[in-house]
Amino acid sequence: DIQMTQSPNTLSASVGDRVTITCRASQNINTWLAWYQQKPGKAPKLLIYKASSLESGVPSRFSGSGSGTEYTLTISSLQPDDFATYYCQQYNSFRTFGQGTKVEMK
Amino acid sequence: QLQLQESGPGLVEPSETLSLTCSVSGGSITSGSYYWGWIRQPPGKGLEWIGSIYYRGSTYYDPSLKGRVTMSIDTSKNQFSLKLTSVTAADTAVYFCAYDSSGYYRYWGQGTPVTVSS
Numbered sequence: 404d405i406q407m408t409q410s411p412n413t414l415s416a417s418v419g420d421r422v423t424i425t426c427r428a429s430q431n432i433n434t435w436l437a438w439y440q441q442k443p444g445k446a447p448k449l450l451i452y453k454a455s456s457l458e459s460g461v462p463s464r465f466s467g468s469g470s471g472t473e474y475t476l477t478i479s480s481l482q483p484d485d486f487a488t489y490y491c492q493q494y495n496s497f498r499t500f501g502q503g504t505k506v507e508m509k
Numbered sequence: 510q511l512q513l514q515e516s517g518p519g520l521v522e523p524s525e526t527l528s529l530t531c532s533v534s535g536g537s538i539t540s541g542s543y544y545w546g547w548i549r550q551p552p553g554k555g556l557e558w559i560g561s562i563y564y565r566g567s568t569y570y571d572p573s574l575k576g577r578v579t580m581s582i583d584t585s586k587n588q589f590s591l592k593l594t595s596v597t598a599a600d601t602a603v604y605f606c607a608y609d610s611s612g613y614y615r616y617w618g619q620g621t622p623v624t625v626s627s
Contacts, residue, residue: 404572435612437612437613437614439556439614441556445619446605446607446617446618446619446620447556447605447614447617448617449613449614449615452610452612452613458615490555490556492556492558492613492614494611494612494613497558497569497571497572498546498558498561498571498612499558500548500555500556500557500558501555502555503555503556
């Protein structure tokens with residue numbers, strides 16, 4: 404099984420900050436990685452797929468990068484609507500989610 | 510745009526079988542070459558993948574649940590279903606159905622809470 408580990412678990416930030424979340428896979432996942440945003444009581448929302456492809460309708464302040472076993476999600480300038488929990492998910496072999504990173508207000 | 514809606518009992522007794530259905534609208538469950546998936550989220554915890562089913566019936570499940578989980582598809586009703594046997598309190602979660610776009614989930618249902626308790 405492929406394990407996905409996100410860091411940090413919680414991130415405190417202010418509006419306008421540049422935010423970076425890291426996701427590490429236990430083996431090479433060949434950029435088969437997606438990122439989601441989830442708000443309380445809601446279903447996750449797809450942000451990024453294939454490590455760096457921006458989903459239609461998602462603001463361009465969100466970007467993804469990485470290869471092999473290490474990937475990042477970057478929010479270039481944090482907006483009030485971006486306070487949420489973010490998950491990575493690999494789909495190289497079956498599917499596995501990371502444990503989540505909560506972005507909270509500093 | 511696809512819309513998905515989960516339905517099923519909100520309370521299941523321990524050792525019984527959890528059964529949920531996902532109804533798909535806005536498109537045919539047989540269109541494309543994609544899968545349909547189930548994901549769950551225990552209270553206060555992260556997302557857990559359960560499994561996916563292809564419209565022709567092939568399935569693959571999370572190894573930790575294999576043996577307890579069965580997914581099926583009803584093309585006549587544009588629905589797919591989840592059955593999880595021998596449930597325990599650890600199976601208490603919000604269960605989501607979703608459209609598996611070749612690995613990632615583009616469209617999700619709103620989620621349905623299921624509690625395992627006597």
